Amino acid sequence: MSAAERHIAHLDMDAFYASVELLRYPQLAGQPVVIGGGRRHQPEPQPDGSLRFATLESYVGRGVITTATYAARAFGLHSGMGLMKAAKLAPQTVLLPTDFDEYRRFSRRFKAAVAELAPVIEDRGIDEIYIDLSQIEGVAADHGAAIAAAIKARVKAATGLSCSIGVTPNKLLSKLASELDKPDGLTILREADVESRIWPLPARRINGIGPKAAARLEAECGIRTIGELAAAAPHELIERFGRSYGAWLHAAAHGRDERAVVTEQETTSISRETTFERDLHARRDRALLTPVFTRLCEQLAADLQRHQLEARTIGIKLRYDDFRTLTRVQTLPVATAQPAAIRRAAGECLKRAPLEQRLRLLGVRASSLQPAGTPPPPQPPQTADLFA
DNA sequence: TCTGGGGTCCTAGGACCC
DNA sequence: TCTGGGGTCCTAGGACCC
Numbered sequence: 306m307s308a309a310e311r312h313i314a315h316l317d318m319d320a321f322y323a324s325v326e327l328l329r330y331p332q333l334a335g336q337p338v339v340i341g342g343g344r345r346h347q348p349e350p351q352p353d354g355s356l357r358f359a360t361l362e363s364y365v366g367r368g369v370i371t372t373a374t375y376a377a378r379a380f381g382l383h384s385g386m387g388l389m390k391a392a393k394l395a396p397q398t399v400l401l402p403t404d405f406d407e408y409r410r411f412s413r414r415f416k417a418a419v420a421e422l423a424p425v426i427e428d429r430g431i432d433e434i435y436i437d438l439s440q441i442e443g444v445a446a447d448h449g450a451a452i453a454a455a456i457k458a459r460v461k462a463a464t465g466l467s468c469s470i471g472v473t474p475n476k477l478l479s480k481l482a483s484e485l486d487k488p489d490g491l492t493i494l495r496e497a498d499v500e501s502r503i504w505p506l507p508a509r510r511i512n513g514i515g516p517k518a519a520a521r522l523e524a525e526c527g528i529r530t531i532g533e534l535a536a537a538a539p540h541e542l543i544e545r546f547g548r549s550y551g552a553w554l555h556a557a558a559h560g561r562d563e564r565a566v567v568t569e570q571e572t573t574s575i576s577r578e579t580t581f582e583r584d585l586h587a588r589r590d591r592a593l594l595t596p597v598f599t600r601l602c603e604q605l606a607a608d609l610q611r612h613q614l615e616a617r618t619i620g621i622k623l624r625y626d627d628f629r630t631l632t633r634v635q636t637l638p639v640a641t642a643q644p645a646a647i648r649r650a651a652g653e654c655l656k657r658a659p660l661e662q663r664l665r666l667l668g669v670r671a672s673s674l675q676p677a678g679t680p681p682p683p684q685p686p687q688t689a690d691l692f693a
Numbered sequence: 694t695c696t697g698g699g700g701t702c703c704t705a706g707g708a709c710c711c
Numbered sequence: 712t713c714t715g716g717g718g719t720c721c722t723a724g725g726a727c728c729c
Contacts, residue, residue: 321703342697367694367695367697368697369695369696369698384729385697386695387694387695389694389695390695399708404699429728512727513726513727513728513729514727516726516727517725517727518726520728547704573701573702574699575700576699577699578698578699579697580697593696618721618722630725632722632723633722634721634722634723635722635724636721636722666698
């Protein structure tokens with residue numbers, strides 16, 4: 306491993322789901338559009354051949370925005386916001402249903418396009434990747450500017466979509482850099498730029514500082530920006546946030562990150578969950594709940610089988626009407642991908658959960674995964690055997 | 694009528710074993 | 712009938728991310 310400076314890119318597709326939908330419905334370009342909710346608001350063909358799109362004002366339900374176009378963001382709409390709340394802010398916004406199959410197709414397409422130019426890619430979900438450019442010839446000359454521009458052009462040619470790229474010496478800085486010039490941005494940063502370009506940003510922008518940590522930093526330390534975090538005494542961060550997280554906060558604020566670009570990652574869990582249209586009572590609404598529960602288990606089993614995996618641990622997740630979340634898991638003696646075995650184990654978990662309160666969500670999860678057909682480890686002898 | 698669905702990683706305590 | 716330290720497995724919850 307050379308000690309030479311690394312060149313790591315972070316590529317983020319711009320408003321990905323919404324941009325894919327705009328390819329399908331170009332007449333919506335420039336309009337406020339959000340993606341989200343169920344399947345009930347498909348565009349309806351009109352007698353004159355045009356399409357009639359649903360708008361937020363007619364939405365009823367518990368869905369959230371998964372992606373908003375930049376025009377919709379101008380109204381204050383953003384991903385994660387409840388659609389009912391969004392409807393109050395901008396009722397005329399077009400609402401399109403989520404079509405994950407289509408987004409996955411475009412995801413594969415843009416990643417394949419990048420791989421033609423730079424094959425060392427770390428998947429970070431459907432719409433973003435890290436790319437290690439360090440081995441690309443001539444990258445040091447311009448710190449990755451030319452190859453990043455070429456990647457942007459190749460993605461655009463392959464998908465019709467724009468993306469934003471940050472290139473820096475590490476993943477942490479690249480993730481920050483890719484956001485600095487969105488949409489259709491290209492930002493090159495070196496370590497010497499951290500003070501001027503990164504330190505003014507809110508600490509919350511750092512990948513790994515979420516709402517809780519950001520609130521504590523501000524309330525307990527008066528820290529709002531990354532620069533203020535960088536100036537904090539390491540031992541104080543460690544006292545407040547623990548040895549591991551405190552030390553990481555300090556390093557992150559100084560733009561230090563040694564993590565490698567990881568090209569292969571094993572799945573550690575698979576889950577299925579659903580939020581009910583109205584809160585259900587475990588006993589009184591049992592007739593409604595039971596088939597949903599069984600179907601989640603069947604879907605989970607199918608997911609496992611599709612991935613050729615088996616699970617040793619099966620768990621459930623409940624969300625109560627007050628949004629508290631509870632989990633129960635059970636580890637089985639033998640791994641399974643069978644719907645009946647999963648249903649049985651999940652049923653045992655459910656017996657150990659309090660069910661007085663109404664539920665808004667029910668989920669089933671498989672973990673301790675292993676390849677299908679892995680021979681079971683030798684079992685400890687049964688009591689009966691010892692005295693046989 | 695606030696708050697989806699799919700993930701990862703970390704912590705912490707108890708059981709059990711050497 | 713005290714006193715250990717370390718290791719693994721399991722469970723529950725929480726923070727965070729896309």
